Amino acid sequence: xxxxxxxxxxxxxxxxxxxxxxxxxxxxxxxxxxxxxxxxxxxxxxxxxxxxxxxxxxxxxxxxxxxxxxxxxxxxxxxxxxxxxxxxxxxxxxxxxxxxxxxxxxxxxxxxxxxxxxxxxxxxxxxxxxxxxxxxxxxxxxxxxxxxxxxxxxxxxxxxxxxxxxxxxxxxxxxxxxxxxxxxxxxxxxxxxxxxxxxxxxxxxxxxxxxxxxxxxxxxxxxxxxxxxxxxxxxxxxxxxxxxxxxxxxxxxxxxxxxxxxxxxxxxxx
Amino acid sequence: xxxxxxxxxxxxxxxxxxxxxxxxxxxxxxxxxxxxxxxxxxxxxxxxxxxxxxxxxxxxxxxxxxxxxxxxxxxxxxxxxxxxxxxxxxxxxxxxxxxxxxxxxxxxxxxxxxxxxxxxxxxxxxxxxxxxxxxxxxxxxxxxxxxxxxxxxxxxxxxxxxxxxxxxxxxxxxxxxxxxxxxxxxxxxxxxxxxxxxxxxxxxxxxxxxxxxxxxxxxxxxxxxxxxxxxxxxxxxxxxxxxxxxxxxxxxxxxxxxxxxxxxxxxxxxxx
Numbered sequence: 001x002x003x004x005x006x007x008x009x010x011x012x013x014x015x016x017x018x019x020x021x022x023x024x025x026x027x028x029x030x031x032x033x034x035x036x037x038x039x040x041x042x043x044x045x046x047x048x049x050x051x052x053x054x055x056x057x058x059x060x061x062x063x064x065x066x067x068x069x070x071x072x073x074x075x076x077x078x079x080x081x082x083x084x085x086x087x088x089x090x091x092x093x094x095x096x097x098x099x100x101x102x103x104x105x106x107x108x109x110x111x112x113x114x115x116x117x118x119x120x121x122x123x124x125x126x127x128x129x130x131x132x133x134x135x136x137x138x139x140x141x142x143x144x145x146x147x148x149x150x151x152x153x154x155x156x157x158x159x160x161x162x163x164x165x166x167x168x169x170x171x172x173x174x175x176x177x178x179x180x181x182x183x184x185x186x187x188x189x190x191x192x193x194x195x196x197x198x199x200x201x202x203x204x205x206x207x208x209x210x211x212x213x214x215x216x217x218x219x220x221x222x223x224x225x226x227x228x229x230x231x232x233x234x235x236x237x238x239x240x241x242x243x244x245x246x247x248x249x250x251x252x253x254x255x256x257x258x259x260x261x262x263x264x265x266x267x268x269x270x
Numbered sequence: 271x272x273x274x275x276x277x278x279x280x281x282x283x284x285x286x287x288x289x290x291x292x293x294x295x296x297x298x299x300x301x302x303x304x305x306x307x308x309x310x311x312x313x314x315x316x317x318x319x320x321x322x323x324x325x326x327x328x329x330x331x332x333x334x335x336x337x338x339x340x341x342x343x344x345x346x347x348x349x350x351x352x353x354x355x356x357x358x359x360x361x362x363x364x365x366x367x368x369x370x371x372x373x374x375x376x377x378x379x380x381x382x383x384x385x386x387x388x389x390x391x392x393x394x395x396x397x398x399x400x401x402x403x404x405x406x407x408x409x410x411x412x413x414x415x416x417x418x419x420x421x422x423x424x425x426x427x428x429x430x431x432x433x434x435x436x437x438x439x440x441x442x443x444x445x446x447x448x449x450x451x452x453x454x455x456x457x458x459x460x461x462x463x464x465x466x467x468x469x470x471x472x473x474x475x476x477x478x479x480x481x482x483x484x485x486x487x488x489x490x491x492x493x494x495x496x497x498x499x500x501x502x503x504x505x506x507x508x509x510x511x512x513x514x515x516x517x518x519x520x521x522x523x524x525x526x527x528x529x530x531x532x533x534x535x536x537x538x539x540x541x542x
């Protein structure tokens with residue numbers, strides 16, 4: 001009897017936390033589709049605000065998509081080889097390299113952005129181009145790609161696989177393409193989703209790195225929140241949700257395949 | 271073997287050049303510029319000696335500590351609960367609790383405005399019930415709420431992963447020996463989750479110290495360090511001070527994370 005009571009108490013608490021996280025999301029989606037949020041839903045539903053966002057902030061959406069894809073390409077090109085090296089050689093030196101690579105995540109984006117500005121701010125062609133933002137995004141997302149691929153490489157017996165292939169006469173390029181890459185497919189995919197999602201939402205650095213002609217989606221959001229009516233801010237947020245949710249769902253499906261299995265098996269536990 | 275070493279160095283080169291050129295050198299530059307202002311190298315001490323900076327440092331540490339404690343309590347209760355009790359709808363609750371995982375700070379700020387802003391839900395409810403409209407989004411309380419919102423999804427995943435590895439037999443043993451539920455929580459569950467609490471708590475704390483987007487959305491006059499740095503840089507054009515303060519801020523978060531990693535690591539080793 002006491003256990004039932006404890007269970008209900010914890011369930012109630014958890015539902016409350018869920019409400020805290022989800023209610024504002026629902027409110028914001030509603031506000032983005034309501035004619036006048038102050039009057040309420042009775043004022044009618046409209047797509048007017050979504051159109052207004054499309055007209056005013058279309059460029060930020062395309063820039064963010066372009067940036068996140070460019071960021072993905074760069075992190076794949078320099079991240080996978082790095083993960084491979086870290087998996088092959090495990091020494092104090094490679095651990096230190098891994099530690100260093102994670103620093104841009106540990107250090108506030110504001111500090112990294114300021115450092116980039118004081119160093120490269122005078123190269124005006126670079127400073128004003130979107131490549132400047134890209135550099136920040138790559139610094140911030142690279143550790144996620146490296147760790148994700150590294151985790152998979154550590155779980156397989158890379159050495160035996162490579163030695164086997166080498167004894168059959170496969171050169172390094174062939175081994176890398178036919179053994180290493182296919183084996184760390186899941187790590188690459190999970191890392192890629194992470195990189196694109198993070199790049200799409202990065203604000204801390206981007207706010208200092210951007211120029212008025214290079215606004216990303218989160219920068220546009222900050223703009224809209226500060227200067228436009230609540231409905232437009234909400235509609236803009238709605239657009240952001242629509243872009244980020246598919247990525248998140250894919251990420252969740254990847255991160256916890258065991259989780260769902262566990263739930264299905266253990267349904268009658270309580 | 272030598273050829274292999276050469277090849278590995280070659281493979282490491284692209285990331286190495288990128289990282290050195292765009293992180294290590296700029297950070298060194300930031301450090302030097304921090305000491306090149308009117309006050310010279312004493313700019314690095316200003317965070318302790320200047321009353322305004324010191325106060326915002328205290329405010330930043332206070333809001334980050336409060337966020338960490340509250341987030342760990344919330345995630346501890348709900349995370350262990352959801353891991354232990356598999357009921358219909360469990361997966362949906364987990365999905366909802368982790369949904370805001372990828373929201374940037376600005377969006378989190380907007381969520382706080384939806385709840386506690388001028389047109390927010392809390393304001394409407396309190397106005398209806400008491401006649402007084404409660405609005406606290408644009409203050410330290412709003413910032414705190416935003417940081418908890420931001421941190422719960424991350425922390426709950428870590429706690430759930432750790433709770434999965436806890437041995438239920440230990441709790442059963444404690445219970446059969448007559449331990450009350452409170453004692454089981456205090457003596458069995460919390461020690462078992464300690465490494466997860468330390469590492470998740472450190473990440474929570476470091477993000478709250480360095481985050482900028484949420485404060486930026488809520489109000490530019492919230493007196494936390496990232497906002498002070500931003501104001502020094504843009505409004506006062508005091509680049510040296512901004513550089514010194516952000517270097518110190520970066521060092522603080524990095525050290526917190528490094529200490530936590532060592533602490534969590536050694537606890538794991540001791541437990542194993």
